[in-house]
Amino acid sequence: MAEIPKLEKRLRLLIAVLAFPLTWLQIVFTQLEKHKYKPPGRLIARGRSCLHAQVTGQGTPTVILEAGMGGSSLDWTFVQPEVGKEAKVVSYDRSGMGWSGAALEPATCSSYVRVLRELLMDLNCKPPYVLAGHSYGGMIMRLFAAEYPGEVQGLLLVDTTTVNFYLLEGMSDSRKQQREINRRQARLGYLLSPVGVPRMLKKQLGSRRLPEPVRSAASAIGYRSYAYKTLYAELLASDKSARELQAAPPLRKDLPVIVLSAGQRDEEWRQSQEQLANLTAQTRHIMAADSPHSIQIHRPELVIAAIKELLVAEDTSYRL
Secondary structure (H helix, E strand, O other): OOOOOHHHHHHHHHHHHHOHHHHHHHHHHHHHHHHHOOOOOEEEEEOOEEEEEEEEOOOOOEEEEEOOOOOOHHHHOOOHHHHOOOOEEEEEOOOOOOOOOOOOOOOOHHHHHHHHHHHHHHOOOOOOEEEEEEOHHHHHHHHHHHHOHHHEEEEEEEOOOOHHHOOHHHOOHHHHHHHHHHHHHHHHHHHHHHHOHHHHOOOOOOOOOOOOOHHHHHHHHHOOHHHHHHHHHHHHOHHHHHHHHHHOOOOOOOOOEEEEEEOOOOHHHHHHHHOOOOOOOOEEEEEEOOOOOOHHHHOHHHHHHHHHHHHOOOOOHHHO
């Protein structure tokens, strides 16, 4: 399944209509928050929609920061200012997240790679690129590097999801159970977010470990109904995304890659990270023993150091 079923779309609309007073309140709160929390970056028009991007610093290569599922450009609050002292840095909100416009369907890695490359052209950000992706965002960055090897100088995978994490044939029984729980929760969020149920339960998307006023802004964009739609769409298309990455060309052997893994995860996750340790002949695996999943928030200095290391890596991409 790659797209949200039509029946669920109709059910969502029906719930919104039947509970109209709550729907109206959700709309009012969303509009008030949009007025209070302006986009910190630029809104780049794309047809009838737009993408929100924060661009800081200058020089080459350009660093691209990709958030995980449910995340936004705000996830890089601790990282972007420091890296921006030495290079141009782009963080952005995927379609349907943060301050960006309508969600993509199908919400797959290949779709996001296409949109990202178009965004980079709109921003006049030319290669070479250093790509950094967290969790699901790491899959998007891997696919980018695989499909456009001549544009990429280095790749940082921040506790990145592996292909087997989303493919049934590669899942353990416990992972299959967790997958179903995640999908049920995302489906409920999708169906009930237009009437503000996640807001009432204080179940916003995004991290709560950010400093003020960023945390308040992250909460506001995390309550928006289209954010839950995007999360659900990405989860439904996750197996397709995994197969896209599985079918992609291998990364070029001389590509510098740093795999930065969180130590505060279960054993199955830690073992999956070992699968990434041999992506190229120049892959280095670093374990952040005292960090949970969002290393860029809990241990940002490790992410900053890794990006800086890739910035000075020898660029051999244009010799191919």
